[in-house]
Amino acid sequence: MTLSQLSWLALIGLSLSLVSPHLAQANSRDAVLKLTPEICITSLDNQACDIDIELHWTLAKNELVCILSDNIAYPKWCSDSVLTNTLQMKIHTSTDIEFIMVSKDSNQTLASAKLKITSAAQPQVRRRYRNPWSLF
Structure with a gap:
């Protein structure tokens, strides 16, 4: 060279x-999507969770956004004003839901948050009464 x-x-x-x-x-874009609460605890396995959630977002620049979810029971929601930065929803589900915030104009993903469903019931485990190393 x-x-x-x-x-x-x-x-x-x-x-x-x-x-x-x-x-x-x-x-x-330095976008943040915060979900409150992030976890719903049910008393039994496969029991549906009924909870009120709040999605709150902050953006580096003011723009219209849409919120999508991977659960078909909750359709796409879009903001009508750049001043709107909160969405409240009533949720009834037995599976985790992921919420994705996208730009309304470009449909580019900005941020996401996930609602996790967990059961408080402990699985019953049968205890062995003799030691595993016992020969008798």
Whole structure:
């Protein structure tokens, strides 16, 4: 390689190292989606959970958002105002639900949160009365 080719490569590498943090910062929108509460505890396995939840989000720039879920019982919801940053819902489910916040304009995923359903009932385990190393 000649000296001019090396200097061009060094210049390109330097420009990429200077520009790439700004590109990464421009691509990440610093969006946060918070779910309250995050866990619903049921008394029995396969029992449905009835709970009121609140989704609260913050964005780096004001934009309209939509909230999607992986449960068909809860359809897509979209905000009508950039001042709206909270959604309250009544949930009835026996499985975990993931909520995804997307940009209303570009449909780009901004953030997500998951509601976890757990059972408080302990599974019954049969106890052995003799030691596993006993020969009798």
